Every structure is written in C-alpha cells, then in structure tokens.
Amino acid sequence: METKQFKAESKRLLDLMINSIYTHREIFLRELISNASDAIDKIYYKALTDDSLSSRKEDYYVRVVFDKENRTLKISDTGIGMTKEELDDNLGVIAKSGSLEFKKENEVKEGHDIIGQFGVGFYSAFLVADVVTVISKALGSDEAYKWESKGVDGYTIEPCEKDSVGTEIILKIKSNTEDEDYDQYLDEHKLQSIIKKYSDFIRYPIKMNVTKSKLKEGSEKEYEEYKEEETVNSMVPIWRKNKSELKDEDYDNFYTEKHYGFDKPIKHIHISADGMISYKAILYIPEKIPYDYYTKEYEKGLELYSNGVMIMNKCSDLLPDYFGFVKGVVDSEDLSLNISREILQHDRQLKLIAKNIKNKIKNELQNILKNERDKYEEFYKSFGRQLKYGLYSDFGSNKDFLQDLLMFYSSKEKKMVTLDEYVSRMPEEQKYIYYAAGESIERIEKLPQTEIVLDKGYEILYFTEDVDEFAIKMMMKYKEKEFKSVSSGDLGIDSEENDKESSSDNKENKELFEEMKNILSDKVKDVRMSKRLKNHPVCLSNDGELTIEMEKILKSMPNNQNIKADKVLEINTNHDVFKALKEAYENDKDKLKLYTNLLYNQALLVEGLTIVDPVEFTNDICKIMK
Numbered sequence: 275m276e277t278k279q280f281k282a283e284s285k286r287l288l289d290l291m292i293n294s295i296y297t298h299r300e301i302f303l304r305e306l307i308s309n310a311s312d313a314i315d316k317i318y319y320k321a322l323t324d325d326s327l328s329s330r331k332e333d334y335y336v337r338v339v340f341d342k343e344n345r346t347l348k349i350s351d352t353g354i355g356m357t358k359e360e361l362d363d364n365l366g367v368i369a370k371s372g373s374l375e376f377k378k379e380n381e382v383k384e385g386h387d388i389i390g391q392f393g394v395g396f397y398s399a400f401l402v403a404d405v406v407t408v409i410s411k412a413l414g415s416d417e418a419y420k421w422e423s424k425g426v427d428g429y430t431i432e433p434c435e436k437d438s439v440g441t442e443i444i445l446k447i448k449s450n451t452e453d454e455d456y457d458q459y460l461d462e463h464k465l466q467s468i469i470k471k472y473s474d475f476i477r478y479p480i481k482m483n484v485t486k487s488k489l490k491e492g493s494e495k496e497y498e499e500y501k502e503e504e505t506v507n508s509m510v511p512i513w514r515k516n517k518s519e520l521k522d523e524d525y526d527n528f529y530t531e532k533h534y535g536f537d538k539p540i541k542h543i544h545i546s547a548d549g550m551i552s553y554k555a556i557l558y559i560p561e562k563i564p565y566d567y568y569t570k571e572y573e574k575g576l577e578l579y580s581n582g583v584m585i586m587n588k589c590s591d592l593l594p595d596y597f598g599f600v601k602g603v604v605d606s607e608d609l610s611l612n613i614s615r616e617i618l619q620h621d622r623q624l625k626l627i628a629k630n631i632k633n634k635i636k637n638e639l640q641n642i643l644k645n646e647r648d649k650y651e652e653f654y655k656s657f658g659r660q661l662k663y664g665l666y667s668d669f670g671s672n673k674d675f676l677q678d679l680l681m682f683y684s685s686k687e688k689k690m691v692t693l694d695e696y697v698s699r700m701p702e703e704q705k706y707i708y709y710a711a712g713e714s715i716e717r718i719e720k721l722p723q724t725e726i727v728l729d730k731g732y733e734i735l736y737f738t739e740d741v742d743e744f745a746i747k748m749m750m751k752y753k754e755k756e757f758k759s760v761s762s763g764d765l766g767i768d769s770e771e772n773d774k775e776s777s778s779d780n781k782e783n784k785e786l787f788e789e790m791k792n793i794l795s796d797k798v799k800d801v802r803m804s805k806r807l808k809n810h811p812v813c814l815s816n817d818g819e820l821t822i823e824m825e826k827i828l829k830s831m832p833n834n835q836n837i838k839a840d841k842v843l844e845i846n847t848n849h850d851v852f853k854a855l856k857e858a859y860e861n862d863k864d865k866l867k868l869y870t871n872l873l874y875n876q877a878l879l880v881e882g883l884t885i886v887d888p889v890e891f892t893n894d895i896c897k898i899m900k
C-alpha cells in the first residue's frame with residue numbers, strides 16, 4: 275500500500291502540532307465534534323429536498339466512545355461521509371475548505387504560537403493522538419474507506435468495511451509524559467465536561483456512555499453501577515430560541531447559570547440580527563458592580579460561538595472598554611471557527627458585530643434612561659464612572675457617542691440630571707454650563723464660588739467624582755455650550771457696567787493687592803477684587819485650564835508630578851473684612867501680613883486644600899484674639 279505525503283504546509287503544521295507545547299489540547303474534541311456536526315448539517319439539508327433520505331431523520335447524532343484499555347477515543351457521526359477522493363482531498367491538505375482558509379499572509383512562525391495563527395480543524399487530533407484513523411462511507415456510495423496517519427510521515431487510504439453512511443474518527447491517545455496528562459482524554463467525566471464546555475449547543479445529540487447507579491436487585495441499600503448511553507449536550511441554546519418563547523425568568527436563570535454575576539441584571543438584550551451580518555446574542559446590563567471591576571483582574575468580554583460551537587470564553591474585541599460591564603454571548607454563522615485571537619481581531623465580521631452591539635447597548639441604556647429613570651440612576655451609580663472614563667480616554671473620540679448617557683447632580687433639581695435637561699432649561703442669556711467640583715455634594719453646596727451663579731438663578735452641576743472634570747474638559751462643549759467651572763477666572767456673568775466699576779475698583783486698590791501678593795509670594799499668581807463673592811470675604815479661583823480640583827486629583831495620583839493650578843486669591847471688597855484690610859494697609863504693615871495669611875489659609879480650608887503650616891495658622895488666630 276502506498277503512503278501518500280501531506281502537502282508541504284500541512285506537514286509543517288502537523289509537525290508543530292505534534293511537538294508544540296500547547297495548553298489547550300482539549301480543543302481537539304471541539305474541532306472533531308464540530309466537523310461531525312457540519313457533516314450532519316450537509317445530509318440534513320439534502321434530506322430536506324430528497325425524499326429518499328427523509329427516513330433518516332431520527333438518525334442524526336454524534337457518538338463519543340472511549341476505551342481506556344486500548345487507549346482509543348472514537349468520535350462517530352451519521353453525517354454525509356467522505357469518498358476516497360474526499361478523504362484524500364480534505365484530510366491530505368490542511369484547511370482546504372472554506373471555513374478554514376489557510377492564511378498565507380500569516381507566515382507560519384515556529385513555536386507554541388503556531389496554533390494561535392490559524393484554525394487547526396481536523397489536524398488538532400494530533401494534539402492528543404499518535405495515530406488517527408478515519409473510516410468513512412459517503413452518501414450514495416457502496417464502498418467505505420479507511421484513512422490513517424501517524425503524523426508527518428504521511429497517510430494511507432485503503433478500502434474497508436462500514437455498514438452505514440457516516441464517519442468514524444478513531445484516536446489512539448498518546449501515553450502520558452512528564453508534562454502532559456493524556457489519560458484525562460479517556461476519562462468519562464473529563465470528556466463529558468469538555469463536551470459541555472465547548473459543544474453544549476451543537477444542535478444534534480452528542481451521545482456517550484455514562485456511569486449510573488441503581489439499587490441492587492433485592493437490596494435496599496446496596497447500589498450497583500451500570501452504563502447507559504445519554505445525550506450529553508443540551509442542544510438548543512437560549513439565544514436561538516424565540517423571544518416570545520422566553521420569560522424574564524429564563525434570561526435571569528441563564529445569567530446565573532453562566533456565572534455572569536450574583537446580582538439580578540437590570541436588563542437583557544436579545545438580538546437576532548439578519549442583514550449585513552447575521553448573529554444572535556443575549557446581552558446583560560448588570561445592576562451591581564462586580565467586586566473586582568476596577569482592578570486589573572477584571573476581564574471584559576462576551577462569550578463567542580460560531581454556529582453553536584464555542585470559540586472563546588471572553589472575546590474582548592466585542593466590547594469597548596466603556597461598556598466593559600456588559601455580559602453575555604454572541605453566536606454567528608458568519609464567523610469562521612477559529613481559535614486565534616490575532617485573526618479574530620482583524621476579522622471584518624467580528625468588527626461589524628462589535629459595532630452593532632455597541633449601538634444596541636447604547637440604545638438600550640437610552641431607553642432605560644427615558645422610561646425607567648430609577649433603574650438608570652441605579653445603574654449609573656455603579657457604572658457611570660466607567661462611561662465618563664470612556665469619554666475621557668482615546669482623546670475624547672467617543673464623546674459624541676457617550677455624552678447623552680451622562681448624569682450629574684443638579685443644584686436646582688437636587689437630583690441627577692442629564693446634560694440635555696440642563697441645556698434645555700438654560701435661560702437665554704446664560705452663556706455657559708456651570709459646574710462646581712468638590713469632594714461631596716454637601717461640601718460643594720458650601721463653596722463661596724457658587725454664590726453669584728446661584729444668585730443669578732443659574733443651575734450648577736456638581737462634580738463629585740475625580741474623573742468628572744477631566745471628562746468635561748475633553749468634551750469642551752455640549753450642544754454648543756461651553757462648560758465653565760464656578761472657580762474659573764471669568765464667569766461670563768458680569769454686565770459691562772459692573773466690569774468698568776470693578777476695573778476702577780481694582781485700580782484703586784491696586785497697591786493694596788500688590789502688597790498682599792508680595793506677602794503671599796509664589797503661593798498665588800494674583801490677588802484680585804472678586805466679582806463672584808457676596809457673603810464670603812475670600813475665595814480661591816484659578817487662571818487657566820487647570821482647576822484647583824484637578825490639581826487635587828493629580829496630586830493624589832501615584833506618580834504625581836506636582837502640577838499646580840494658577841491660583842488667584844479673590845477679595846470681596848464689599849465685606850467688612852476688606853475695610854480692616856485697608857486700614858491695616860494704611861497704618862500697620864505687620865497687621866496686613868497677619869490678615870493676608872489668615873485670609874489665604876481660610877480660602878484654602880474652604881476649598882478643601884491643606885494648610886501648609888497649621889501651627890502658624892492657629893498662632894495667627896490667637897494673635898488677633900489677644
């Protein structure tokens with residue numbers, strides 16, 4: 275009998291397959307079962323149009339038989355089978371057929387990486403077997419053939435006996451080595467769990483003999499074990515079912531079954547897309563934040579299936595980071611069964627699905643916001659920060675997409691509001707969207723800087739999370755309205771008269787302010803008359819883009835670079851304290867120094883900043899009490 279040689283690429287791949295160190299050897303079973311399922315698909319569709327085949331209907335199944343003693347594992351199917359020529363063509367050349375196009379552009383690189391570079395299909399049998407035997411009888415043929423190979427040396431094909439149409443793949447499982455436990459592929463429970471894990475939703479039954487126990491005959495306590503053939507897979511995945519067949523409870527159960535979370539999701543999205551790309555998906559928006567969500571351990575991603583066969587546990591390419599909290603599964607017929615992450619990343623179909631999913635999630639969130647506000651606020655408490663990070667990252671490229679999902683606490687409504695709600699009720703003359711940043715709502719409410727804006731009747735958004743101001747700086751504008759911190763230099767509120775008055779006021783007090791600035795030296799950039807204070811004597815504001823809140827946040831970061839906001843000490847010239855300042859300036863320079871330092875430190879305290887020398891501050895207070 276003639277031994278045929280594999281084609282060059284196949285030989286190379288086989289060699290690597292046999293000798294590489296690879297941790298996911300168990301996927302061989304997934305590949306072989308999926309081939310069996312494909313073969314049954316082919317005869318199944320033929321039977322739809324060919325009456326002579328219709329009697330076969332009940333006969334569609336895959337069978338897995340293991341034999342520990344002889345170290346064989348057999349996967350048989352009642353599929354369409356292969357002719358002699360097909361055995362030669364399909365198994366002699368790697369990845370000949372459509373779903374497994376050999377990626378020529380991806381040069382075969384040696385090493386363990388190899389399997390990551392393209393789908394391995396049938397050849398993965400060599401991950402666990404020394405000898406692979408394929409016995410097949412094609413539909414419409416009277417003869418059966420046996421294909422056999424020990425790996426790189428080539429393969430043989432010879433006639434053999436087989437009663438029914440279909441294919442049997444017999445693996446001679448390798449002996450254990452120091453590093454590899456091959457025995458597990460002959461173990462009932464392991465095999466069962468591999469099938470469950472990767473092939474649960476194959477739509478034909480996967481049958482296997484499993485051990486059961488029953489009471490011994492005539493005994494009331496003694497059990498005996500026996501074997502019975504069982505269907506191991508559950509066959510119909512929930513995402514393939516019709517929405518109308520399913521209750522909320524079913525979706526919730528699936529969420530728990532899959533260990534997506536311990537909470538009850540606030541929403542599920544069941545997608546059945548047909549069009550440019552067809553796929554089915556069930557997505558969940560969780561209610562509670564997973565405990566490890568903001569740690570490095572958390573891995574985002576959706577489970578990915580190709581036509582009922584699991585490809586990947588967590589396909590991260592399907593979700594943008596800002597929707598990293600979403601859980602669920604995606605199943606598409608348009609994806610090639612392929613275990614390579616690198617290829618997946620470049621897969622055009624996958625990109626289309628990801629884009630589609632991204633939009634669906636956003637739409638759903640917007641719906642919840644619109645129709646179930648309480649639920650949305652609950653969700654936003656958990657994941658709002660993530661959305662804001664999303665807005666900030668990637669140089670703000672997602673700002674248009676995400677901006678309408680944001681919410682902030684409103685000074686006016688005393689609850690969370692959207693930017694759209696804010697802008698739609700802005701008085702006509704109001705130029706900016708005002709915000710105030712601080713540790714907590716209570717703290718912000720007491721900020722002197724908010725006085726004039728609130729007095730004008732304008733709404734202020736309270737920023738209490740560290741990411742808030744950074745996100746908004748990235749946005750710059752919402753619906754043509756610029757954001758403005760209540761602490762920024764120019765609030766855009768003063769009328770022209772007010773401006774003139776204040777500039778003359780500034781001139782009049784110029785020398786006093788100059789003197790104060792000298793006293794404070796590099797602690798402040800300037801001392802000015804305030805246009806925003808009413809009841810408070812002083813406050814700090816900032817010149818330039820970097821606000822005092824941002825400085826605080828940057829300072830708290832691990833690799834802080836001591837970046838400082840340009841601080842301005844603002845003095846309320848209508849306040850009694852100002853009179854005291856003026857008097858001190860004219861009569862007592864020591865007093866002026868004392869007052870200036872006191873006021874500066876006060877402003878720091880109100881702002882939530884630390885006083886550099888608290889002892890000096892308390893001493894100063896004592897001095898004025900004496």
Ligand code: ADP
Binds near residue numbers: 309354356394
């Ligand atoms: P793919 O499944 O992506 O086509 P494989 O390497 O897994 O690639 O299989 C190669 C080809 O061998 C298949 O396309 C199919 O034509 C044939 N084949 C493999 N297993 C079977 C089987 N159990 N029954 C019929 N044909 C099979």
Ligand code: MG
Binds near residue numbers: 305309395396611
């Ligand atoms: Mg295959």
